[in-house]
Amino acid sequence: MDAGSAAFAANAAAMEAALAPVLAVREAVEAAAEAVRARYAKRGQVLPRARLALLLDPGAPWLELCPYAGWKRYGDKDGTGAGAGAIAGIGRIEGRSCVVVIDNFAVKGGTVTPDGLAKKLRLQEVARENRLPLVSLSQSGGANLQYAHEVFIPGGRGFANQARLSALGIPQVTLVHGSATAGGAYQPGLSDYVIMVRGQATMYLAGPPLLKAATGEVATDEELGGAAMHTQVSGVGDYLAEDDADGIRLARAVIAALPWPRDEGPGVVEAPLFPATDLMGLVPADPRQPYDCREIVARLVDGSAFLDFKPEYDAATVCGHARIEGHAIGLIGNNGPITAPGAAKAGQFIQLCDQAGIPLLFLHNTTGFLVGTEPERAGIIKHGSKMIQAVANARVPKISVVVGGSYGAGNYAMCGRGFDPRFLFAWPNARTSVMGPAQAGQVMRIVTEAAMARAGAVDAAKLDALEQGTAAMLAEATTALASSARLEDDGIIDPRQTRDILGLVLGLIATEGARITRPSTFGVARL
Template sequence: MQPICSEINAKTEEFDNNRRAMELAFAAYRTAQQRIVDTESSKAERYHQRGLLMPRERLSHLLDPGAPFIELCALAGYKLYDDSDGTGAGGGAICGIGTVSGRRCLVRVDNYAVKGGTISPAGMDKALRVQQIALENRLPLITLAQSGGANLMYANETFAPGGRGFANQARLSAAGIPQITVVHGNATAGGAYQPGLSDYVIMVRNQSGMFLAGPPLLKAATGEVATEEELGGAELHCNVAGTGDYLAEDDRDGIRVAREIVAALPQTQAVKPSPHWREPRYPAEELMGVVPADSRKPYRVEEILARIADDSAALAFKPEFDQQTYCGHIRILGHAVGVIGNNGPITPNGANKAAQFIQLCEQSGTPLLFLHNTTGFMVGTRVEQNGIIKHGAKMIQAVANAQVPKLSIVIGGSYGAGNYAMCGRGFDPRFIFAWPNSRTAVMGAAQAGKVMRIVTEQKMRQSNRLDEVTLDKIERDTAQFMEAGSDALSCTARLWDDGIIDPRDTRTLLGQLLDICVEADQITLRRNSFGVARF
């Protein structure tokens, strides 16, 4: 190749005129941009007094310091529709591609400081374009939401495209592209579906809310009177409804959680994880004493995580919605892992939470780790009325159909359908190991003895031949039989696990297993139709 010989003289008057003209044109663009920023800044004191970060401050907190940000469609709608002076340009949002927790993401920040962040037709076009870019480039989409919704003056022009936006959200999720939304303010009517269709939803205590009909419309439509917090406040959605996944304390905390979610996602490159991880803050030796010798005494699965997770760090998922079933993100020797553990029986809310979490891990390609210690699903009139069977079935379906690597460690008891829901042997985990104190059975020995006693007693009463001595013996013999056949040695003898391990080796073993799973996924097999025959 030959070098190009330029024929332009950069020292001529013509060149200088061209340069000045270009500078003026670019300055006009910058002036238009600055006019929007100045409009936002003029309202900063008012919003700071309410404890709110301004939109661009939120963006700054979200992005990695010093990393580049490619703003998209910054002047969308400039002097169109009701934007007479250009101060409302941008379509109600600041959008662009930036780096969050070391990962390139597409970011949308609702610009509530300009016309309440309402969306004009140009703003709707911008939102759809942003979704298209996220889909085509496989970028996680993060939304910092606080918007007045569609500009009603142009509702006829935005209503149909708005439906496409919701459909795109569903398609992004199905395509495996995570969508994370921090709800900084109220999300009402159609606006509530944007976070509702996101994969991860963070809400701010005493600040954010979601409702299909706000208090005024609710009163007009039904006569019911309710406060915003009662109708759709952050605590209601995180504690009761389950629409919110994480409860933050303020704007900064909500953005921190969003960054942690991105950090918890697996690496995008098909390579082994970074070796720069930290050991747990608690010694592995302590795993020998974390689980009570008396299996009837509870313990928190978080105590196990503190001794196997990198830096003893975890990001719990929906911690307010149900505390019996633990779900969360950790890393083990650099590998991203989704953990499901037991702090008690599996409730309807716990089953719902676990099923949702499994789908999120499936979407992001995050391996799942099940730490068994469950008596099974909760029983009783109330949970039956709350649909424990159908909710439990959803969890079991999610476990059975998840394609990511699934690893199980039976730490305590693993009883009844709880064993199935926690990915026991029948659900084909990639690997399953057991601690030496573990037990696996259809039910606990004492419960089995009582069940047999009750059934036999009912038969005796029907024939008027009640015999307490016989009942005592049946209960005792049944309990002894179940006890003898459910311990770790009996279960491993039946190949219900892949072996018994020293609890202190749990972290090291899991790291090796995760290495195996990652390497297996990188291997491309060259299939043929006949196999290799010997000639």
């Protein structure tokens, strides 16, 4: 790899161009929040990002998850709905890694769409899998009523998850900054610790207007469900805060009071021999041009040391042992389509890592399984099925990064979203689809042309329009942003930050066993 070549420069420019719209989405969401700062300042409230800064340990790493969920979906015409009403991720509070979910009330009221619900369910899953405390800063407009029929039934899973997290012994701390009504009141109610802000927080099953309509009773917000009433009379609240900052101080104090292990650094590790900036120019701008995924590996792993497994057996599927930030990993990458020998090789390697308790890292860049007469005679279905079996049943944690294309059953074999990787990230050039846009257009053309021929009239103009329209539709629907909007990954990442992010999540995985929980039959209840 020649970092000074014209090809490298062109690749880096293409990657920068792919990253630019991703960064623009983040900036647009922040600008929308900034526009309402003065309004909330008059109420004595700080914006969600400022709350996050107060909550986390200064200078500690913050891994934001699903920041593009909901982008241009469910009525989001301008793209500022990215994040689906919440800022969420993994951060450090009082020296302990925690899952954090903060309602982004400053953008579209923080209302919850189906994507917003899916995002919060995903964060509960992250807390459960990694045994991390879950801290929620609650203030939103609740469910978006336009999509209430799509949120109501699956929304029950969020409450069930809360009850089960509590029973597993995973602490849940909720700070209520604003109104929590109806189903929204059960989210703090099902938490282990509840903090409420005086004069701002309210919780009730029915607000004053509904109460008057249903029973004729007249009551103010404070009388019905204010913070003082719930902390002094009903017992729903556990701690009464004077303002946003005081509430966040109390949330940090609760985490500090728990006998929960503090994070430990990875110690001294050997950096890669090559700079992370190279990752911008390694992947060809033309996805049809091959490259060696070991070039990526050399810029991710400690000392650029990689023990290649069966390197002479199959060139298209790369397997091997390495370390990232001191943590052992088994790595699987693609240098081409997955062949029958490649699938057998990967299946064997996965079983070896599972037996040794070594987490698996998948670097996706594949068009899928090799097709044709010879691959079929070689048993591609049989061997591919064995690889998928190994991926699905491996007991060790799995992490996926889509560094290029992830097409067809290759997505399954490389541990796509459907195979429950512990974490899944995408580079800005990523494409995830059943097949490439051009191939999809050609398939539709061939099938339709055959139908036209049987009917006795082939219309070339219609076939051209169908092929081009199908390709354009799939190209638009399979960009990294479009996939991330559907929560097909946990976020689009800058390639240069890949090692840092992998080191962070591998650290969480490595210390999971130290976070001892004491499961019970039922979660903690307010009595």
